[in-house]
Amino acid sequence: MSTDGGARSRRFGKGMSPDARSMNASVDFDWRLLEHDVAGSIAHARMLAAQGIIPAADAEAIVIGLLAVKEDLEEGRVAFDPELEDVHMNVEARLIERIGDPGRRLHTGRSRNDQVATDLRLYARAAAVDLVGLIDRLRLALCARAEEHLDAFMPGYTHLQRAQPVPVAHHLMAYEAMLARDRARVHDAGARAAESPLGSGALAATTLPIDRVAVAASLGFAGVTHNSLDAVGDRDFAVELVSAAALCQVHLSRLAEELVLWSSQEFGFVRLSESYCSGSSLMPHKVNPDLAELVRGKTGRVVGDWVSLITTLKALPLSYNKDLQETQEPLYDAVDTVAACLGVTTGMVLTMEIDREAMARAVARGHLLATEVVDYLVGKGLPFRQAHDVVGGLVRRAEEHRVELDALPPDEIRAESALLDPDDEGFRALFEVARAVDRRDVPGGPARARVAGEIARVRAELTGAPRAENPADSDEAKP
Amino acid sequence: MSTDGGARSRRFGKGMSPDARSMNASVDFDWRLLEHDVAGSIAHARMLAAQGIIPAADAEAIVIGLLAVKEDLEEGRVAFDPELEDVHMNVEARLIERIGDPGRRLHTGRSRNDQVATDLRLYARAAAVDLVGLIDRLRLALCARAEEHLDAFMPGYTHLQRAQPVPVAHHLMAYEAMLARDRARVHDAGARAAESPLGSGALAATTLPIDRVAVAASLGFAGVTHNSLDAVGDRDFAVELVSAAALCQVHLSRLAEELVLWSSQEFGFVRLSESYCSGSSLMPHKVNPDLAELVRGKTGRVVGDWVSLITTLKALPLSYNKDLQETQEPLYDAVDTVAACLGVTTGMVLTMEIDREAMARAVARGHLLATEVVDYLVGKGLPFRQAHDVVGGLVRRAEEHRVELDALPPDEIRAESALLDPDDEGFRALFEVARAVDRRDVPGGPARARVAGEIARVRAELTGAPRAENPADSDEAKP
């Protein structure tokens, strides 16, 4: 056997130079595939025996040997050896050390090219499942906090200017809605990865009578890939998973930004748990939202991972090229980062204190109910555009008087439009926050009954519990 | 009415400065939403009338007026006015000019925030449909050329080194396989975009008794969005579509790279049609594959579009922020670019001449059948790893003799292993290319029957034609 453990045949006259060896080795990061590599090899060996390509006894020795090698490596009894380049060669070399010739038959009918593609797809599928679980946990956390604060009102913002009041619950459930889409995308990426490339060989399958479908089934894949050149030469499944992860991270960055804003002295809407805050080495009074900032900051990281991955794939001729080795680290980094950020965000959401009074004070200033007056005028028959303009004038007067709209002198109100009667009960009622919110009673709207319906719908989806009928749920369009 | 056509109420004391006006206006690019904007407004107006919010006669005037305005703008009888900021205000202002007060009622119960979200989702859905059609056209083109060259063999490459022979058809169908996944991703992105945000208002829906579900149905949406803050504040559907488009573009870049390589004098595998080549202003002998290079080069563009889009979304607090205006151009650019590249690539694929002789010459040099000898030794019972090593020695000898494997002196062959008999018919047969390829008869493999089966399967999928039974097709894993 050649000194390189197989990949370097006797065709070669000399070994690699040290700098090349160091750059070429991937075991520093592909050790993460160990579990999947061994699972793939076991399925492969069993199939080889079932097809009569290797003796059944050899397959049995291989399976037992692989499990032992895996345990040795996992528990550190044996270390990964960079001289053996990658996880595949490490496992095979250890296997041969343990069981001799049967181990030399394991690689029959396959190549590292289809082997690593298989490992990576198994990894991607498992990572998608993990992320889905973490996303759902955060969605439930948001539902829990939303339910708790269903009747606390805060300013809804556009352009970071106070716009219209909404229940805190509605604001929190906006993130649930984003995460529900992230979940679907991550799930789809995992599902699309779940085709078995094993049996594609180095690029042109094999002459041996292997059974690709059986291997796929035993590994839990949904089917087999359709073209051997493509199967070993593409990593689009990794890009798709990182795309979905990056969008999820962007959604987390938006929530993190709001936690940073809300925990500032200026907003004062929440107090993050000290468990998620740090102090200053110099300024003893500081309590800083470091974790929210890190979640926000890590967005660049995941976006960069996507760029690394896709740039690496650009313009590669078929089929396998070594460049593909560079697709592993960004994939792992993106998955790890988003998983960690989902966990930390769930922790922050569950432990933050919401200051309902501070929010209520904020709702009271900034003419947040101006649009109610527009709708009131529209109800009286004024075309919308004119109503909008009348209330614009009203706001201008209020600003000049430095008061909120409902504190404008009655004459000023009447001066803008004869349709406005400051003494009218209906007019005065426009300025009651809870009623104003509850009037916004359309699917997806902030009325508390609608938000409660949403919480129930999501809970039922996530926990399988039955839910009461709620008109807000029937969102499907009927042609 | 205020001078700004509505968006700037009398709350304002003065207009925008010219530099701000110029940066703020979006009509230079959002004119592309015209068709969708008018469709959305028509559905909205009809619903307002059906719900009794505006008079039926007004709705009728609005519908007729909108169609006229659309025609005026499309045919250039009226120009878009940047002073009116965006397509929405242009349409509304023209409508009011035409029909007066009924036009002023159109914006009742909605905001530009939910309006533009609706327009963009309609655009994304339509763009996805277009891209799917263009992808399928290219897949059919690949099938056609593959079928034509089912029994022409070329070197399959890994690391751009000749590896094993494959039918040209198999190589072409590798791209079909990539595009099939791209199609699925683009389709899913379009489907996920197809929820109606209309009725979400500026951020908090409306107090008016609108019927969101009816509007969604009349616009062909699959349902309505679940949270008003999210509906106006996110553009993840655009990012998802651009993600899918970027992956498709990367696949095109790989094919383009191969067309550039193959049409070089060194490869000489194809001659691109002069319809897709350019000359040199200085060197009269040049015929350059400019279009393949452009397809390759435009990858950076689409990757950059994705980065622009997702970076813009990072860390934005809820709900709508003006930054979202910056998500339109990268979306349009990515869709246009990939659509154009799909078209040009289809043209190049359909018109290129494939030089089968040049490919055959390439297959004959480089020990492409060395692995056949390994499998032969494995068949004789030698463990794979040892067989691999024996053939490595054989190749080394061939290199020293500067011959191909099958031209090695018999003694040299025997010297490597007693299992190798240069006079054996089976041994000699290893070196017949067609037989070597056809022995690789597993699902997804290069055997001609398998490739023919793939072509038939894809054709049937794309044209709906029934297809003959083919064992290569049953790729689903059975547990």
Add this chain to the structure above:
Amino acid sequence: MSTDGGARSRRFGKGMSPDARSMNASVDFDWRLLEHDVAGSIAHARMLAAQGIIPAADAEAIVIGLLAVKEDLEEGRVAFDPELEDVHMNVEARLIERIGDPGRRLHTGRSRNDQVATDLRLYARAAAVDLVGLIDRLRLALCARAEEHLDAFMPGYTHLQRAQPVPVAHHLMAYEAMLARDRARVHDAGARAAESPLGSGALAATTLPIDRVAVAASLGFAGVTHNSLDAVGDRDFAVELVSAAALCQVHLSRLAEELVLWSSQEFGFVRLSESYCSGSSLMPHKVNPDLAELVRGKTGRVVGDWVSLITTLKALPLSYNKDLQETQEPLYDAVDTVAACLGVTTGMVLTMEIDREAMARAVARGHLLATEVVDYLVGKGLPFRQAHDVVGGLVRRAEEHRVELDALPPDEIRAESALLDPDDEGFRALFEVARAVDRRDVPGGPARARVAGEIARVRAELTGAPRAENPADSDEAKP
């Protein structure tokens, strides 16, 4: 002459297909090079005549003709024709139309490859000059507003938590410091672009006795490029300029973010001029900081431009490849975007109202002077780490009492450390904001005298005015 005006010789049997022609043409965007293209051609023609390569009369006809063609195109008397592919061929074809055979001699000794490289470097140099001017204008605007508010104090923040008071001027001058570095980077990028590639031919220079150095000098280049393959095949100068522009845009995005925050009701630190704000189509009370948001949002655009550019260059073999055509649009887009954002930001800075009272109120809450007490204790000999810990305890007590540090009951203060004497004048003085700030009297520090020195230093640099001696300026390190 061939129908393509030169680039397509009679070597070709047929023309381009329409889709290829449309993708291949660049005149839609490279018309921007017109001015530089004509300048380059004039310098080239004059040199050809001076070297005796073409008749002097022809050169004169060419120069006159080119100026006329330029005017025709600039004033729209003649339109750019996409059939002629690019700006170069448009100009040459129009020239030949005008002056006949002498025009056919213009392209002697050059190629479009060195021609477009020359045009782009001229463009890059000019763009750098423009950006430097716009950056300096913004720096002066910041100086002006800083000087105006030298003795207004606001909270300095870390982690968006109030940290220590600083003069508003100091905060504004932080942006000046960033922009000064941006200026240097943009300037360096322009300078590095200023080498003349003309004379590099298509890739291998020319056999004709041209004078590259003379052409370079007449175009204002600092020298000539050193390698013809490199000169036509690289666009790193464009990437460098866009890198510098992207960093500048990131700095603008930080200022824009602060303008958005500061103009929120929660901060209330500034009121942006209505000239840089927009209203809402639905909510008449809204005054939104749209322009600040756009400046922030356009960061994604410029980052995406850089990614497009550099991804396009990845792994291109030498020398010229058509992919390089794709480097133009991101370059133009980045330059235009940053230029516009610099202008708008300057406008916002110059016109915003700063609410000193709101800032003063913010400074008064949040224990911003806690670190003064630490320094006080250090002054009394307590090791810093212990002092930090004592004041941490003090802040905890203040939080429990819901008061600021200086309002803590004297006993509580004494209880933390015997070194603290609430009756001590020195202790009480710690809590005077202006004195606390002015004690921070180190180079780069917030003491008002230091900030004033900085303003003077920058003004002198930008306006050339002499400046008074100021100790704060001597920032150079002396070994």
Add this chain to the structure above:
Amino acid sequence: MSTDGGARSRRFGKGMSPDARSMNASVDFDWRLLEHDVAGSIAHARMLAAQGIIPAADAEAIVIGLLAVKEDLEEGRVAFDPELEDVHMNVEARLIERIGDPGRRLHTGRSRNDQVATDLRLYARAAAVDLVGLIDRLRLALCARAEEHLDAFMPGYTHLQRAQPVPVAHHLMAYEAMLARDRARVHDAGARAAESPLGSGALAATTLPIDRVAVAASLGFAGVTHNSLDAVGDRDFAVELVSAAALCQVHLSRLAEELVLWSSQEFGFVRLSESYCSGSSLMPHKVNPDLAELVRGKTGRVVGDWVSLITTLKALPLSYNKDLQETQEPLYDAVDTVAACLGVTTGMVLTMEIDREAMARAVARGHLLATEVVDYLVGKGLPFRQAHDVVGGLVRRAEEHRVELDALPPDEIRAESALLDPDDEGFRALFEVARAVDRRDVPGGPARARVAGEIARVRAELTGAPRAENPADSDEAKP
């Protein structure tokens, strides 16, 4: 002292949750700053003593202690403790363990914010120096190989189509030219990083009478930063360095692409040393250019690092935000990657065998001297555009005859233009490659004398050796 070693004062009631602690800690990567952190602390301590802020004896104890702590950590006698969060706190805590109270005085007058900014700038400066050295080594390697192959000719390519012959040396020196610019950019980035932020405190400097200029000088900085908020809150120096590194990596990717192409069987221009190649686990005949592929593939990585970095900085308000912690890893990764790729590329360049015969064969096919005929006709007075067209016709005839231009039947040649005389000595001489190349005798051109001049110029720059006068060197433009 508080349990967190200082950063978490007694202001806090509880510690961090485990997930937060794990995400918050940076010592996993910022251990790389150890050397710079200790250097910075030593300079700081000495200055504190010199200014009388701490006792001289304490400073001495600190310096001795720091050197011991550094050695302990470097040699693994003490491990970095993630509970202590970062390298700064690890060092300080170990110092206090060793020397007690004097150690508690080290942090006097500084903050981790200015400390980490200092460390990172010291790192960036050192990294720039390292990269410059590695770039220069590769430039010298290119010069060496170029000199060796000054009179071997290869096809120069545009669009990967054979264009005109050039010396291999000229092609190699094109990379030298790119690297020379990379060197300048990396150097400038290092120089711009070399300003000392120490003394900027957490954000607002300090009240203590520190001497920033002395510290800067003792650390070898060129000066001090101008604004404390900016100094702790920006990382543009890191982005600039990564920008320069990314461009360098793109240049390496182009060379790597060519090495992959050239070592293919189709080109056969070079044979890479087996020291930089790998084999196949399945196909024993393969010798793959893995290292060249990795260098190419790692481009995505460095581009992604830049994106991560700059995206992280987008829209952060002043001054320090925890997001900045995320700027470290991409910086390290980019520097490490480019450094490793420079080393490996140097190795590949120095060890590859260049096959001059294969190159010569390639030059002989593809009408590479067609442009010589154009110039010949121009010399006879034909306007360039017409000459270009005549030779286009000539090439068409040659293609039809399937011969090279100089093998066209004389009648065919004469038929194209009366100016062409196939019997003319001057005409025949056009087709001698060496003469054709040497006629291209302009600065930056491929004539062998010019290339030799370039090699000499670069060598002299890099080694300081005097060089002979060479007219090709005087590339400076004289107005």
